[in-house]
Amino acid sequence: MPSGYDDDRLRELKAFDDTKAGVKGLVDAGVTAVPRIFHHPPDPTPVASAADAADADAIPVIDLARADADRDRVVAQVRSAAESVGFFQVVNHGVPARLTDGMLAAVRRFNERPAAAKAAFYTRDAPRRRVRFNSNFDLFESPAANWRDTLFCQAAPDPPAPEELPADVRGVLPEYAAAARRLASSVLELLSSALGLETGRLGGMGCADGVSVVSNYYPPCPEPEATVGTARHSDPAFLTVLLQDGMGGLQALLGGRWVDVPPVAGALVVNVGDLLELVSNGRMRSVEHRVVANRSRDAARVSVAAFCNVDLGRESSRSGRLYGPIAELTAGGDPPRYRSTTVAEFLAHYDGKGLDGRPALHHFRLPAAASLD
Ligand code: OGA
Ligand code: NI
Numbered sequence: 001m002p003s004g005y006d007d008d009r010l011r012e013l014k015a016f017d018d019t020k021a022g023v024k025g026l027v028d029a030g031v032t033a034v035p036r037i038f039h040h041p042p043d044p045t046p047v048a049s050a051a052d053a054a055d056a057d058a059i060p061v062i063d064l065a066r067a068d069a070d071r072d073r074v075v076a077q078v079r080s081a082a083e084s085v086g087f088f089q090v091v092n093h094g095v096p097a098r099l100t101d102g103m104l105a106a107v108r109r110f111n112e113r114p115a116a117a118k119a120a121f122y123t124r125d126a127p128r129r130r131v132r133f134n135s136n137f138d139l140f141e142s143p144a145a146n147w148r149d150t151l152f153c154q155a156a157p158d159p160p161a162p163e164e165l166p167a168d169v170r171g172v173l174p175e176y177a178a179a180a181r182r183l184a185s186s187v188l189e190l191l192s193s194a195l196g197l198e199t200g201r202l203g204g205m206g207c208a209d210g211v212s213v214v215s216n217y218y219p220p221c222p223e224p225e226a227t228v229g230t231a232r233h234s235d236p237a238f239l240t241v242l243l244q245d246g247m248g249g250l251q252a253l254l255g256g257r258w259v260d261v262p263p264v265a266g267a268l269v270v271n272v273g274d275l276l277e278l279v280s281n282g283r284m285r286s287v288e289h290r291v292v293a294n295r296s297r298d299a300a301r302v303s304v305a306a307f308c309n310v311d312l313g314r315e316s317s318r319s320g321r322l323y324g325p326i327a328e329l330t331a332g333g334d335p336p337r338y339r340s341t342t343v344a345e346f347l348a349h350y351d352g353k354g355l356d357g358r359p360a361l362h363h364f365r366l367p368a369a370a371s372l373d
Contacts, residue, residue, distance in 0.1 A: 012037045013139055020122035021115035022135035022149035024300075027219040028115070038227040040144045048257040058259050059085060059252065061267060065092035067190065078187070079194035082272050086287035087252050089267040090187070095179040097266065102172040103215075104245050107302050110168035111149060111217040121151070121166055130154040131164045141352070147227045147293045148218045156181055156211035157311050169215070177213045180241045180268075180306035184208045187270055188239060188308075195280055197328060205279065205323070207238035208308040218249070218301040221293040229291035229301070234359055236350040237273035237307035244269065247301035253288040261289070274361045275309070275346065281325035282337045286361065310343050320344050338364045 016037060019025050026035070048058075060081045067074045081088035110118070121133035132152045136145045151169070153160060155177035162170050188202040195201075218229045229249055244250060244263055251258040252271075261269055277286040294301050310321070324340030341364055350360040 009037060017139060020119040023147050024111055024149055024219050025115050032222050034223040034226040038145045038147060040227050046257050048259045058254060059087050059089060059261050061089045061091060061264055063092055064090050075190050075193045078190045082191060082194060082284040085254055086272040086285035087261060089264050089269050091267045093183050093268050095183055099172060099176045099179055100243055103176045103243060103304055104302050106169040106172050107215040107217060107304060110151060110166050130160045146230050147221045148216050148229050151215040153213045155213045157209055173213060177211050177306060181208055181211045184239050184241050184308040206310040209311040210309045212307045214305045214307060216303045218294045220296045220298055224293035224295045227293050229293050232288050232290040234286040234288050235271060235273040235307060236347055236360065237309045238275045239273055239308045240271045241306040242269040243304040245302045249292045249294060249301055251290055275323060277361060278338045278364065279323055279326050281329045281334060336366055339366055
């Protein structure tokens with residue numbers, strides 16, 4: 001590759017990062033073309049048509065109001081979704097609309113402040129700052145940038161001090177994070193049962209001790225075919241609870257096609273992360289997904305992902321627990337498909353790689369998994 005190209009690209013990335021204004025800053029400046037650093041090669045994967053009846057219920061919607069009265073049935077629904085498509089939506093999930101609506105509105109408000117107000121939060125100082133605003137966490141690692149800006153907050157187990165948070169989200173983010181974590185804990189109970197384990201098993205492994213709240217803002221894109229909102233990836237967590245507004249654009253890779261995960265009023269999206277796929281020995285699927293660039297002329301899309309994981313502060317400060325396929329799941333002649341790893345090692349691999357389209361989990365597969373796909 002001609003080194004002049006790399007030099008130019010690095011200069012352009014730095015110039016963009018130095019504005020601290022993110023993609024929203026480009027749009028406000030009136031760009032009519034997508035700058036080269038955001039260009040993605042065309043994706044040959046076909047998009048499933050909305051008219052395809054089989055896709056209409058590809059991502060199941062599960063009513064958690066029935067989780068007590070009819071637990072076996074809800075466990076069966078969750079098992080089927082986690083094992084096949086890796087995604088489901090939940091309604092009657094117990095997170096009040098006051099918090100979901102409030103969270104989306106707060107994230108929108110923050111991102112729509114003047115650039116100078118947001119610049120104070122703009123940083124890539126990941127270990128030190130628990131609250132970080134930036135555009136593209138992997139800007140300098142990935143081959144192409146995404147058309148979105150992000151406010152990251154490590155929200156559990158130790159929430160940030162109120163003054164660490166932008167004023168716009170201060171009154172809602174900690175409460176939303178706590179509610180999303182409670183929901184994740186009850187979903188982990190259902191998933192434990194779905195794997196034939198004690199209800200407290202996954203929770204007891206620390207799968208929701210830590211919660212990162214990642215709030216995404218997808219500005220309108222002048223050339224949506226040239227780039228993406230979020231490049232294809234699977235989530236580096238045990239479980240993700242995703243709140244999306246009504247714009248749409250999230251797609252999961254199912255059967256070799258991109259299938260919409262449509263906005264459902266009042267619902268939250270739940271998806272299996274890489275670490276749950278690993279500890280479930282591949283029974284539950286961490287499915288790749290992406291967000292297309294926002295095709296709207298004037299309205300931004302907002303989403304809030306709550307990533308449930310171990311308490312990362314604790315895991316990196318001690319030698320680190322090893323996570324591998326749960327013993328009961330490999331007892332019945334099903335050989336381990338993944339090697340054990342610490343969450344810190346897994347994340348170092350994931351982050352170092354950037355969103356380059358290769359599943360991070362492949363790096364941890366044992367030969368028995370080679371036949372999986
Ligand atoms: C993510 C993600 C989807 C969305 O943040 O990992 O997949 O709709 N987000 O923003
Ligand atoms: Ni994701």
